[in-house]
């Protein structure tokens with residue numbers, strides 16, 4: 589695991605955008621694994637800016653998102669499909685047909701998960717996976733559990749995640765209780781992984797991810813076993829890490 593210390597959220601956003609840009613410039617038809625949440629918004633903004641300046645383009649890129657709330661359609665403003673369209677896809681030259689998010693509107697869990705797995709597999713898995721990290725160490729929506737997940741699965745969100753994500757909903761009661769998420773094994777199949785984290789509320793999760801035991805109780809800890817994983821984190825997120 590390589591640690592890159594950054595000053596703050598803006599610095600993290602530029603560095604993450606630089607890594608994604610380099611990937612796309614070197615391999616224009618890259619398969620990107622993308623994340624939602626507050627963490628990557630600044631990186632998406634930076635990429636949009638560089639796209640408008642002609643520094644990078646996404647015409648040949650395809651994308652697979654980590655997760656989606658079960659029960660929401662893509663046109664629901666709280667859905668992750670809507671988030672990706674409005675925060676990134678609508679502003680660059682990516683072909684929307686090449687962008688993929690688990691289908692939260694599919695009530696058939698088995699079908700929703702297996703069809704997403706097949707798509708990612710048929711794409712040859714992900715070249716570069718961008719990850720945020722939950723306060724409890726979750727990646728995608730893979731919550732602390734007794735075993736690491738493999739392929740796409742339907743998960744019951746923990747109270748801590750529901751509480752953390754309720755800030756984005758008018759009424760906390762509206763936060764869906766379930767989500768479809770890419771599995772940990774699929775995430776680990778990515779050829780490069782970039783984890784972004786800022787802020788003190790991520791410090792314990794970042795410590796456990798980098799220095800803790802590899803355990804499904806902290807899903808992000810398995811990233812220690814990935815051969816090409818970079819963590820881009822600010823002082824606050826690294827504040828519990830020894831010698832950092």
Ligand SMILES: O=P(O)(O)OC[C@H]1O[C@](O)(CO)[C@@H](O)[C@@H]1O
Nearest residue numbers: 623624625626627719720721722
């Ligand atoms: O970037 P945030 O908003 O802190 O979220 C962290 C993680 O939590 C999720 O939003 C899921 O709760 C992930 O998609 C994200 O990577």
